[in-house]
Amino acid sequence: MNYLNTPYPMIHFRKVQKQKIYVDKSMLISRLNGLIGTNDCYVCITRPRRFGKTTNANMLGAYYTKEADGHSLFDHLSISDDPTYQEHLNRHNVIYIDFSRMPDTCSSYEDYINYVKDGIREDLEETYGLSGRPGVSVSDLLRDSGEFFIFILDEWDAVFYEKFMSREDKTHYLKFIKNLLKDQPYVELAYMTGILPIAKYSSGSELNMFREYNFMNDYIYEAYFGMSEEEVRKLCGENQSVSYEELKYWYDGYYMSDGRSLFNPRSVNCALSDGVCLNYWTETGPMNEVADCIEHNVDEVREDIVKMVAGIPVEVELQGYSVSELELNTRDEILSAMVVYGFLSYHDGMLRIPNYELMEKYQKVLARDSMGEVKKIVNGSREMLEATLACDEIRVASMLEEVHDREIPFLEYHDENALSCVITLCYLYARKDYEIEREAKSGKGYCDYLFRPKKAGIPAIILELKVGKSCEDAIAQIKEKNYIQKVKECREILLVGINYDKNKHHECRIEKIVTK
Known part of the structure; x- marks a missing residue:
């Protein structure tokens, strides 16, 4: 069987359970059992790549598919204690389609969609003796079967990334899914996954029967991904x-x-x-495409990225992102897409770079040619680190002034955040050998920057910024607040005080402390 009651979801889910690392997400089944046969039976889950969508889709297929025996896979999981467990275990006809699968020869949308349609037709003919008369649609054949079906449609948007897909092809594809599922009496449950949220063209959207849950609006299924x-x-x-x-x-x-x-x-x-x-x-995934969006669209997005690399959250109200917006032009579209793809996190109206894994990528983006003046600063960041380690106070101050003199509006020192962006770019190379914390809690307060060595043999760096005061004040604060205790295990610690005054003059003092 190609799609109808296929054994493949069970085979794949059994492999998942045999892995060294497995987390039980089976209570997702309980949520969905309550929707079977109701008007709320259409659920679309969109998440970034590698967030468990296919694993969960295989789990659902293994659980619902008729004539299989899932007891060995589910009796030890949390769902086995649910009152609905036995009622639905392997009791349903399941049509499971992985839309990321392509025929061996696929150079057009027609090749792709005919591959899917023909597979469903073959299954219905083999199981129910139904033959596709000329002009009869797949939905007609499903109705003719007199049966009810659970649809599990994984990676529904995969074909949108194919080069052969035209705008017209995308519209036809959405209509195919609509005709297959919308208001059809044979649909008991339709569970669909993808990366891109469904296009909301209007109140009459092709797929508006789905309740859609993504990174920006999911309060129901969030724990399962x-x-x-x-x-x-x-x-x-x-x-x-x-x-x-x-x-x-x-x-x-x-x-x-x-x-x-x-x-x-x-x-x-x-x-x-x-x-x-x-x-x-x-x-994996479209990081290069998102990097292109940062580089070739609005300047505001590049400013946002520099701020977030500096550890400064960006406040923004995002409206979402849909299939109809694959061409990204505005700041809202670009940032929303980056949340959808998982390259930014969004919570309480604040955008952040989630973790070090992604921070590594953004640092490389800042060093690309199209970043212009920002790239030039990043390229000088190795020299900045070397000057700091050599305690060359004059060179450090001089390089900061050079950056301030560049015509980059958001790096003008309007506030502390702008100064922090400058420091971040000037020391970007240091992230190769250091874990850098901004406003790191240490001793009796928070130091502006803490450079913690990733390996032995290089000194830690504690950097304190002042505006309109003195470098000596900065060094004194490091000592008085006992910031040193945060890296006391290091043999050498450099205390770096930087001051900037209203005349655009920078000063730097560096003091070396040997603890052992």
Whole structure:
């Protein structure tokens, strides 16, 4: 069978359970059981790549598919204690379509959609003896069967990324899904997943029967996609190859509606399986396309990215992003798309770069040619670090003045955030060897910047900024507030005081402390 009651979801879900790292998300089934056969039976979940969409789709297929036996897969999971567990376990006809699958030869939308339609027709003919008369649609055949079906449609938007897809093709595809599902008496449940939220062209949108849940509006299904703090802590207890703190630094940074942490699940899986934190997830997905949007569209977006790399959240009210907006032109469209793709987190009206895994990517974006003056500052950041380590106070101050003299409006020193952006760009190269914390809590207060070495043999750096005061004031504050205790394990610590006055003059003082 191609799509109808196929055994493949069960095969794939069994493989998932055999993995070293597995988190039980089966209570998603309980949520959906309550929707079967109701007017609310249309659910669309959109999430970034690698956030568990396909794993959950396979779980649902394994649970609902008629004539299979899922007891060995589900009796030990949380869903087995639910009152609806036995009622729906392997009791339904399931049409499971992975829309990311293509025929071996696929050079047009017609090749693609005929592959899907022919597969469904073959299944209906084999199972019910129905043959497709000329002009008879797939939905007609499904009605003729007299049966009821659960539809699980994974990666519904995958074809939108294919080069052969025209605007007209996309419209035809949306109409195909509409004709297949909307107001059809044979639909018991339609569960659909993708990355792109459904296009909302108007109140008469083709797919407006779906309740859509994405990173910006989901209060119902959010716990089933990604890993919570509790789940990651439990996994760390069972697999002690990587600490919870390290996983949090690398892969946390997304939020549930109540502010609880949400981790990137694939990256956590890979890190615990391999025993090392690396950049796993961002090697997949459209990061290059988003980088192109940053570079070639509105200047405001580039300013936003520099601020977020500096650790400054950006306040913005996003309205969402849909399939009809694949061409990104405005700041709202670009930033919304970056949230949808998972490259930014959005909570309580604030945008942030979620974690170190993604921060690495954004640092590379800032060094691309099309970033213009920003790239020139980034290119000088290695020299800035070398001058600091050499305690060359005059060169450090001179380089800061050079940056201030560049014609980059958002780097003019209107406020502390602008000065922080300058420091971030000037020391971007340092992130190769340092974990850099902005406003790091230490001793009796918060130091402006703390450079914590990633490896032994290089000094820690504590950097304090002053405006209209003196470098000596900055150094004195570092000592009085005991910021040094945060990196007391380091043999050498550089105390860096930087002052800027109203005459655009920079001063720098660097004092070296040897603790051992």
